Amino acid sequence: MKLSVSGQYFQFLKSIDVDLDQLPESLRYQEDYQKEEFALSTLDYFHLLTALDELLTDEQILEMSRLKNIQMMPPFFAALSSKNGLMAIKHFAKFKRITGPIIVDIETFDDLVRVSYRYDYTGLELPRFAVLNEQHLILDMIRTGTGEAIKPVRIGVPFEYGQEALESFGCHVEYTEGNEIIFNKADLERPFITANNIMLDYLEPQLKERLAEAISGESFTGVVQQMLYKAIPSGEFSVEDIAVALGISSRTLQRNLSAEGTKFNQELQNVQKLLALSYLKKPEMTTDEVAYLIGYAEVSSFSRAFKKWTGMTITEYKNSTDD
Missing domain, CATH: 1.10.10.60 (Homeodomain-like)
Structure with missing residues (x-):
């Protein structure tokens, strides 16, 4: 798939003291980060994730994982406009590929909901940066929607997280082969104070169109x-x-x-x-x-x-x- 990454994304990286000159030469866009957007292939995007994995501290990653600090894209608006956390995660998973080639998998059990992430190409493992970013982002989305300090039941990752990251989750984090963030289903069924059916009805047709373009727009x-x-x-x-x-x-x-x-x-x-x-x-x-x-x-x-x-x-x- 062909992706468009906003120039504001790189400007935000600069604002949290990320040295963009340390990005691989292939990811330096003619030293012009003022452009509105940059076109990346699926492999380019993976290169970007792995480069940021080498550059960012946990503190910087957490800054990138708070909705209030990032450019709100339509998939986030659709998620926050949902009636509760479970529907928000489903909407976000459906339209996530508009923002990047990361697949969100959801498993629903009697009392629990398991969310995991994988890259769009088999054989490429998501780096630590991407997993921490995605896990904290979805948790912040649930907390923002409910207005409550929701805590996951458990988080599993094939990496070690620093103390600041562990405290931000507020739950048990264990070493696992893959990645997962597990919620109490009851927490995800709490109504969203941000629910907006009119906004959701307005966004969904646009999101479906953009998703089709992203999938078919690969070089x-x-x-x-x-x-x-x-x-x-x-x-x-x-x-x-x-x-x-x-x-x-x-x-x-x-x-x-x-x-x-x-x-x-x-x-x-x-x-x-x-x-x-x-x-x-x-x-x-x-x-x-x-x-x-x-x-x-x-x-x-x-x-x-x-x-x-x-x-x-x-x-x-x-x-x-x-x-």
Whole structure:
């Protein structure tokens, strides 16, 4: 999908003392953060999340996770206009992809509601920044809507949170393989003081239209990237394989990529690199397994490619993620 990120987003980052010059060069927009919006692909957005993960403190992340501090976008208005927290989360989950390629999953039980997050591309794990930001944002949305200091039952994350973050949640936080924020269903059924049926009826048609545009507005490069994410684990990811899957000729595929300033092999390596970086963070996965999963028959070839991509050996990278 193709995304538009408001220039105000970057201005807000500057206002909380984030050094935008520390963003990767590919994410520096001609040193012009005054533009109204910036177009990002799904992979660009992931690069942004991982870059911010390296730059932001918990204090800065929490500042970004308070509705009063951020630019209120239509999905937030729709959520706050809902009759209660449960409906707010459902509305927000439905339209979340307008604001970014993060999927919100909701599970409803007898007395509990579980909310979790995942990235739109399989194989890319949400960084700590994104999970903390999303979990606190949805909690602040519930607190704002009810006007009460609602506390979750439990939070699960595959990271450690600092003391300030722990205090902001006010509940038990435990280490888990995935991420989750669990609420008492009764808390989510409390009526919203911000409920506004007229506003919700007005917003929903616009949001559905914007959601359709976001999903269908992906660049051709983005479509090829998405196909590669699905195809690489299967081992069938040659330019011919991807062209067949898209129903076009290899020449047409290459021509369309060239028109967007890239090449198939370049995009293949970009996706392989991101998958490798994600897999290598998992201590239970061996280098042999990672090499196989991203399409390398020989570990030596994967090792050479990894050094070319990152400037580090695989061992050096693993050690750096353990620090």
